[in-house]
Amino acid sequence: MSGDPNSNGRVPGGTGTGASPSAQSGAAPGIIPQHATHAAPPPRALPGGGELRRHTLIAIVLDKPGVLNRVSSLMRARNFNIDSLAVSRTDQPDVSRMTITLHGDDVAVEQAAKQLYRLIDVLKVQDVTSESTIGQELALVKIRATEATRGEVLKLVELSKGRVLDVADESIVAEVTGPESDVDNFVALVRGYGIKELVRTGAVVMARGSASIEEAVKR
Amino acid sequence: MTMTKGTSAKPPSPTAPSPAARRSHVPADGTSGAAAVEAARKEMLHEARPRNRTRIGADVVCEALLRQGADVFFSYPGGVILPLYDVLGDYPELRHILVRHEQGGAHAADGYARVTGRVGVCMGTSGPGATNLVTGIGTALLDSVPIVAITGNVPSALIGKDAFQEIDINGITLPMTKHNYLVRDADDLPRVIAEAFHIARTGRPGPVHIDITKDALQQETTAEHPTDEEVVAGLPGFRPNLDANGRQLKLAAQELKNAKRPMILAGHGVLHAEAWDDLVAFAEKTQIPVAHTLLGVGVIDETHPLSYGYMGMHGWKHVNRAIQSADLLFAIGMRFDDRVTGNVRTYAPYARIVHVDIDPAEIGKNVAVEVPIVGDAGRVLRALTPMVDAVDPETRAEYFNELAAWRKESEGGSWHGSGAWREGVLSADYVVSRIGELTDHKATYVADVGQNQMWLARYTGFRDPNSHVSSGGLGTMGFSVPAAMGAALGRPDRETWAITGDGGFQMTFQELMTLVQDRIPVKIALFDNKKLGMIRQWQEIIYAGNYHSAHLLGPDYLKLAEAFGIPAFKATKPDEVDDAIRAAQAVDGPTLIWFEIAEEQNVFPMMPAGKGLSDLIEKWDGADE
Numbered sequence: 109m110s111g112d113p114n115s116n117g118r119v120p121g122g123t124g125t126g127a128s129p130s131a132q133s134g135a136a137p138g139i140i141p142q143h144a145t146h147a148a149p150p151p152r153a154l155p156g157g158g159e160l161r162r163h164t165l166i167a168i169v170l171d172k173p174g175v176l177n178r179v180s181s182l183m184r185a186r187n188f189n190i191d192s193l194a195v196s197r198t199d200q201p202d203v204s205r206m207t208i209t210l211h212g213d214d215v216a217v218e219q220a221a222k223q224l225y226r227l228i229d230v231l232k233v234q235d236v237t238s239e240s241t242i243g244q245e246l247a248l249v250k251i252r253a254t255e256a257t258r259g260e261v262l263k264l265v266e267l268s269k270g271r272v273l274d275v276a277d278e279s280i281v282a283e284v285t286g287p288e289s290d291v292d293n294f295v296a297l298v299r300g301y302g303i304k305e306l307v308r309t310g311a312v313v314m315a316r317g318s319a320s321i322e323e324a325v326k327r
Numbered sequence: 328m329t330m331t332k333g334t335s336a337k338p339p340s341p342t343a344p345s346p347a348a349r350r351s352h353v354p355a356d357g358t359s360g361a362a363a364v365e366a367a368r369k370e371m372l373h374e375a376r377p378r379n380r381t382r383i384g385a386d387v388v389c390e391a392l393l394r395q396g397a398d399v400f401f402s403y404p405g406g407v408i409l410p411l412y413d414v415l416g417d418y419p420e421l422r423h424i425l426v427r428h429e430q431g432g433a434h435a436a437d438g439y440a441r442v443t444g445r446v447g448v449c450m451g452t453s454g455p456g457a458t459n460l461v462t463g464i465g466t467a468l469l470d471s472v473p474i475v476a477i478t479g480n481v482p483s484a485l486i487g488k489d490a491f492q493e494i495d496i497n498g499i500t501l502p503m504t505k506h507n508y509l510v511r512d513a514d515d516l517p518r519v520i521a522e523a524f525h526i527a528r529t530g531r532p533g534p535v536h537i538d539i540t541k542d543a544l545q546q547e548t549t550a551e552h553p554t555d556e557e558v559v560a561g562l563p564g565f566r567p568n569l570d571a572n573g574r575q576l577k578l579a580a581q582e583l584k585n586a587k588r589p590m591i592l593a594g595h596g597v598l599h600a601e602a603w604d605d606l607v608a609f610a611e612k613t614q615i616p617v618a619h620t621l622l623g624v625g626v627i628d629e630t631h632p633l634s635y636g637y638m639g640m641h642g643w644k645h646v647n648r649a650i651q652s653a654d655l656l657f658a659i660g661m662r663f664d665d666r667v668t669g670n671v672r673t674y675a676p677y678a679r680i681v682h683v684d685i686d687p688a689e690i691g692k693n694v695a696v697e698v699p700i701v702g703d704a705g706r707v708l709r710a711l712t713p714m715v716d717a718v719d720p721e722t723r724a725e726y727f728n729e730l731a732a733w734r735k736e737s738e739g740g741s742w743h744g745s746g747a748w749r750e751g752v753l754s755a756d757y758v759v760s761r762i763g764e765l766t767d768h769k770a771t772y773v774a775d776v777g778q779n780q781m782w783l784a785r786y787t788g789f790r791d792p793n794s795h796v797s798s799g800g801l802g803t804m805g806f807s808v809p810a811a812m813g814a815a816l817g818r819p820d821r822e823t824w825a826i827t828g829d830g831g832f833q834m835t836f837q838e839l840m841t842l843v844q845d846r847i848p849v850k851i852a853l854f855d856n857k858k859l860g861m862i863r864q865w866q867e868i869i870y871a872g873n874y875h876s877a878h879l880l881g882p883d884y885l886k887l888a889e890a891f892g893i894p895a896f897k898a899t900k901p902d903e904v905d906d907a908i909r910a911a912q913a914v915d916g917p918t919l920i921w922f923e924i925a926e927e928q929n930v931f932p933m934m935p936a937g938k939g940l941s942d943l944i945e946k947w948d949g950a951d952e
Binding site for chain 2: 149150151152153154155169170173174177178181182185215218219222223225226227228229230231325
């Protein structure tokens with residue numbers, strides 16, 4: 109047994125008209141590149157071997173018991189790793205909206221979206237990664253702040269356009285809202301003072317412009 | 328409320344009642360929730376209640392089953408589903424088969440669905456009854472078989488209390504069903520059951536599970552059954568695409584036109600769509616040979632000139648060879664399972680792929696394709712056939728000659744074809760081909776899992792759609808006998824043969840008694856090699872002959888059958904095979920043939936897991952005896 113895919117199957121008709129699948133994709137039918145008779149074809153491209161990047165999916169779902177469980181169970185079972193998941197009601201009484209961020213290549217995330225579509229309670233799924241969107245996240249940070257450092261910490265909160273929600277002897281609670289990277293920056297900035305607690309909502313995302321993903325499913 | 332781990336218990340607060348005061352054992356006593364829990368508990372303990380012939384939830388279940396055309400269902404009673412059994416007597420049109428184990432019930436519903444194309448129904452009680460159904464539900468999911476599984480659950484007030492026979496079956500079936508429901512209110516039952524049947528059979532079929540609390544089964548209700556339109560309107564998230572995109576069809580037609588070495592790969596989806604005639608019409612017009620998957624057995628009569636055979640891990644060498652050299656694969660209703668492709672990197676290296684499937688998630692999942700088409704196999708074929716030019720077979724002469732030569736070589740070189748089996752020893756492929764021959768290829772053949780499954784698919788000679796039943800995706804051993812039970816009830820006009828190894832048979836032979844009690848005429852061909860044959864084959868070839876647990880003791884199957892009251896026959900030599908089969912055919916009712924086959928026959932060719940279609944093993948030193 110060898111790894112040579114030709115060990116059983118010959119090149120079609122012995123004429124060597126085979127073509128590499130990777131070279132073919134996108135090529136117009138009929139312009140099939142010629143192959144040397146004896147050359148082994150390159151390996152078939154696997155789906156999902158592309159570059160990993162962060163994707164954002166918006167899912168509009170029916171507000172039924174267990175729908176969050178269905179979504180999270182599916183992502184686990186299909187081996188997708190969720191970075192964050194935010195769920196809330198929408199203006200329609202029986203419809204909820206999920207914002208899911210996950211890492212993967214384009215094909216894998218497309219597969220995740222298609223799998224989500226298979227759920228009966230899912231009305232619409234959209235990958236908004238390459239669209240123009242607004243993405244906001246809210247974080248509450250309980251920062252160690254003694255009398256000596258309180259001033260500095262308050263200044264940092266102010267400069268980061270955060271708000272102070274609570275002040276205590278040893279700490280303050282600050283709220284920051286903004287794109288995920290802003291929240292990351294703020295957290296990194298105050299880490300040196302000591303973070304006692306941190307909670308983040310995960311991103312909620314909406315596309316810019318007048319188009320509406322929810323209107324598309326309005327009943 | 329804050330729950331903290333690791334802190335020591337606090338002393339009782341001063342407001343707690345003194346020990347002298349009479350203590351209630353009911354948590355939160357005095358609240359309405361606690362009262363409901365108590366009432367439900369009493370209800371559980373006192374099953375006997377006066378017969379109440381107002382319409383209750385259990386009636387709704389029976390009415391709904393009849394409305395859906397389910398004339399038979401497979402079930403096992405238990406505490407919380409007893410309200411249903413209390414009313415079953417009032418619905419004589421509903422045939423209830425009392426199985427001996429819920430797994431058998433689920434497989435029977437599955438077998439029924441596969442041969443009829445209708446939705447199969449199985450039921451069980453809560454707890455162990457429900458968990459016993461799970462293997463059968465998983466089998467149906469992986470093979471996209473429409474079944475509805477109904478379980479009772481503890482009264483709704485007891486849910487979450489770890490009540491007797493309570494398990495979170497809804498949570499268990501959630502990832503292994505197309506959809507599932509928990510019903511706590513009888514008023515929801517008509518809608519839920521109608522939705523369940525609609526979901527199970529529409530689009531890509533699959534199992535749906537309905538869990539019904541005992542109080543919902545007992546609750547009086549006047550809720551009406553919804554119309555089909557109401558069901559569809561109530562499921563805004565379930566709108567399968569049945570018709571293909573016209574642009575994609577044009578692209579596919581162009582691919583077909585360009586192809587010099589095309590091959591059709593047909594799967595289970597063609598059977599689901601009942602599109603076997605459309606497939607043959609398409610293949611004849613385009614003059615493209617048809618290869619089929621394991622579950623696609625029966626999509627085309629194997630004697631049809633364009634039928635090329637069974638592909639994949641244990642498929643025919645000539646078929647895999649043709650796939651490896653094809654320049655176009657027209658895949659329809661199949662999902663490029665790893666048993667079909669082997670190593671994807673080396674799969675069909677010269678081929679462009681047109682992939683037709685009703686489930687968009689299947690396209691591009693395992694193999695990248697050039698032309699994706701989402702739609703029902705039948706509708707796609709009917710739309711595409713007029714768009715393609717009729718092909719003159721003469722233009723494919725060179726291709727066809729090569730295919731024919733490969734086929735001759737591969738079939739002639741196989742054990743079966745060469746007849747090289749040691750003289751006087753009973754080989755499984757011979758038995759299977761005799762069963763095919765003596766039943767005139769017109770029976771329903773139900774496979775178990777392992778070597779027997781591969782022998783059946785390879786050597787029976789299938790002519791008719793839905794005549795082959797096999798657990799392909801989940802590979803559930805013990806499937807054959809119970810699935811044949813359902814298949815025999817679904818298609819009483821055909822003989823039903825359950826083909827099983829001694830391993831799978833020993834997993835579920837309790838259903839023999841069901842066959843006897845309900846006089847279900849299943850003919851069991853038991854292939855006894857006193858081994859877990861496929862395990863032994865893998866251990867021989869891949870694990871250097873380290874035969875751990877491959878040897879399997881079995882009972883005297885003639886005595887076993889006698890104990891069940893089943894006429895049984897035995898064959899140990901090739902010349903006894905025909906007589907045994909004919910004797911079994913003459914039995915009116917269930918029967919068993921014990922074939923003592925050669926102990927160490929392998930299924931060849933074989934593609935080792937992880938290897939490619941071109942890496943078939945066809946022989947093994949010293950293996951074939």
